Amino acid sequence: MAFFTHHIKRSFSSSAVRNVVIKNVTIIGGGQMGAGIAQVAASTGHSVTLVDMTDDILKKAMKGIQSSLRRVVKKTFSGDPESGDDFIQKVMQNVSTSTEPSAAIATSDLILEAIVENMKIKQDLFGFLDKMAPEHTIFASNTSSLPISDIASATSRPDRCAGLHFFNPVPLMKLVEVVATTSTSPETSESLLNFTKALGKTPVCCKFLNPCLVCPGHPWVHRHASKEDIDTGMKLGAGYPMGPFELSDYVGLDTIKFIMDGWSKKEPDNPIFAPSQLLNKLVAEGKLGKKTLEGFYKYNK
Numbered sequence: 068m069a070f071f072t073h074h075i076k077r078s079f080s081s082s083a084v085r086n087v088v089i090k091n092v093t094i095i096g097g098g099q100m101g102a103g104i105a106q107v108a109a110s111t112g113h114s115v116t117l118v119d120m121t122d123d124i125l126k127k128a129m130k131g132i133q134s135s136l137r138r139v140v141k142k143t144f145s146g147d148p149e150s151g152d153d154f155i156q157k158v159m160q161n162v163s164t165s166t167e168p169s170a171a172i173a174t175s176d177l178i179l180e181a182i183v184e185n186m187k188i189k190q191d192l193f194g195f196l197d198k199m200a201p202e203h204t205i206f207a208s209n210t211s212s213l214p215i216s217d218i219a220s221a222t223s224r225p226d227r228c229a230g231l232h233f234f235n236p237v238p239l240m241k242l243v244e245v246v247a248t249t250s251t252s253p254e255t256s257e258s259l260l261n262f263t264k265a266l267g268k269t270p271v272c273c274k275f276l277n278p279c280l281v282c283p284g285h286p287w288v289h290r291h292a293s294k295e296d297i298d299t300g301m302k303l304g305a306g307y308p309m310g311p312f313e314l315s316d317y318v319g320l321d322t323i324k325f326i327m328d329g330w331s332k333k334e335p336d337n338p339i340f341a342p343s344q345l346l347n348k349l350v351a352e353g354k355l356g357k358k359t360l361e362g363f364y365k366y367n368k
């Protein structure tokens with residue numbers, strides 16, 4: 068990405084920064100999560116810049132936001148489609164896109180990354196942003212599994228770094244985890260709590276992200292039943308809205324693999340995190356779940 072190449076070097080003291088009222092938000096990564104977060108932030112009156120590597124990806128993200136908004140307004144403006152259309156138009160005006168975000172970064176109160184689940188790439192991004200962003204800017208990561216303190220260590224502002232973990236699909240899921248490290252300042256946590264409330268979400272504070280799923284591709288998970296039966300059982304028997312295989316396809320099998328590989332590296336002797344041949348095979352074949360129309364299951368466009 069071009070913007071990685073020209074750095075504006077500035078040095079900042081990590082002097083206490085007061086509570087930040089978050090209005091201008093830059094979201095790096097316009098995939099399923101970044102687009103969803105952009106939609107919700109724009110819908111609640113925030114000014115959003117969505118950043119990704121190519122214009123094509125950003126076009127797809129904007130199309131996704133628009134079609135999700137249509138589903139939302141069908142309910143919220145059910146008797147008044149004209150007001151629904153106005154709302155969509157206003158929300159779309161709150162989102163701009165860029166592959167060269169220096170200008171947006173310079174006025175951001177919050178930069179939230181939702182890029183690939185890879186420590187080195189996230190650290191490189193945070194290190195790069197640290198040199199460009201104003202002193203008050205808070206950095207947040209939407210990581211599912213990586214330690215925030217390690218990502219924050221690439222910056223000179225660990226007190227202004229935290230996790231902001233949204234759930235998929237962002238427009239519908241109410242929960243957001245605000246993940247504070249031992250270095251995150253109380254002002255940063257409070258600013259993020261206020262931001263998530265302004266988004267209409269329910270924040271919970273935590274120190275670590277909890278593994279919320281065990282990989283469904285793992286042999287012991289489906290040793291005694293088919294994936295269809297396991298999914299049906301978990302939906303009808305345990306009240307889950309999706310079974311584990313369906314949910315993994317929905318999250319993205321590449322993302323699930325990144326997470327599993329990370330955990331397995333940390334706890335090589337834990338059989339729960341042992342590599343899943345089935346998962347690895349599907350990812351190697353480019354069958355990444357719903358986004359590629361095939362994963363554990365096949366999907367129509």
Ligand SMILES: CCCCCCC[C@H](O)CC(=O)SCCNC(=O)CCNC(=O)[C@H](O)C(C)(C)COP(=O)([O-])OP(=O)([O-])OC[C@H]1O[C@@H](n2cnc3c(N)ncnc32)[C@H](O)[C@@H]1OP(=O)([O-])[O-]
Pocket residue numbers: 135136138139142210211212233234235236238239240278279280281282283308309314318323326327
């Ligand atoms: C190995 C370890 C792995 C760890 C993984 C970690 C991942 C991560 O870090 C954490 C997560 O996110 S974990 C993941 C956490 N996530 C979960 O656990 C999700 C579990 N799944 C669910 O909650 C449901 O299956 C869905 C809500 C996704 C779909 O619902 P459904 O009933 O199956 O299907 P439906 O009939 O199509 O839709 C129903 C209604 O929703 C509406 N709508 C849907 N999408 C929309 C969108 N994008 N926009 C707007 N609206 C949208 C739609 O219009 C409809 O409205 P209506 O008024 O009824 O017509």
Ligand SMILES: NC(=O)c1ccc[n+]([C@@H]2O[C@H](COP(=O)([O-])OP(=O)(O)OC[C@H]3O[C@@H](n4cnc5c(N)ncnc54)[C@H](O)[C@@H]3O)[C@@H](O)[C@H]2O)c1
Pocket residue numbers: 068095096097098099100101118119120124180181182183184185188192209210211212232233234235317318319322
């Ligand atoms: N998918 C989920 O259900 C889910 C839920 C919660 C959290 N997360 C986390 O959110 C993050 C993103 O997940 P996703 O599902 O949206 O992934 P995704 O693959 O849909 O999107 C990632 C996007 O980031 C872009 N990207 C990658 N590297 C980049 C860089 N250096 N600069 C700019 N853009 C870059 C890619 O082009 C892609 O568009 C991951 O850390 C994941 O663990 C995912």
